[in-house]
Amino acid sequence: MRPADELAELWATDGLNMEAIEAVDITGWRTYQLVYFLDQVLQKSPLPEGNVKRLSKMYPKISKAQNAELRLRWCQIVLKNNLEAEYSKVKDFLHSQ
Numbered sequence: 001m002r003p004a005d006e007l008a009e010l011w012a013t014d015g016l017n018m019e020a021i022e023a024v025d026i027t028g029w030r031t032y033q034l035v036y037f038l039d040q041v042l043q044k045s046p047l048p049e050g051n052v053k054r055l056s057k058m059y060p061k062i063s064k065a066q067n068a069e070l071r072l073r074w075c076q077i078v079l080k081n082n083l084e085a086e087y088s089k090v091k092d093f094l095h096s097q
Contacts, residue, residue: 001036004029008040011055014048026059031067038062038073045080052081063089068097 007024010017026034041047041055056063063086065071071093078086 001033004033004037005040008037008044011041011051012044012047016051016054021058026061031069034062035069035073038070038077042073042077042080045077047081052077052083053085056083056086 003024007021007026010021010024026037029037045052047055062070063074065074071089074086075090075093077083078090
């Protein structure tokens, strides 16, 4: 779980180190690893301005996931960070449940 912890920490800092973030390949991560990563991001939220929007663009596998566990955590992150552009995803998720 260390890579997920370290990646969440990178996203929680001001002045994102995109080189370090891009060096972490999450394409092979299992759902439980992504859930753990999102839990860590949620704990560190609210993140510095703009970080959640960049996280969403960088990981569409997460921000557009159909998996309920990932969607729930993403919605929590959206709400805790007041990312109004993503509120429609929260509404859609709530309606789907």
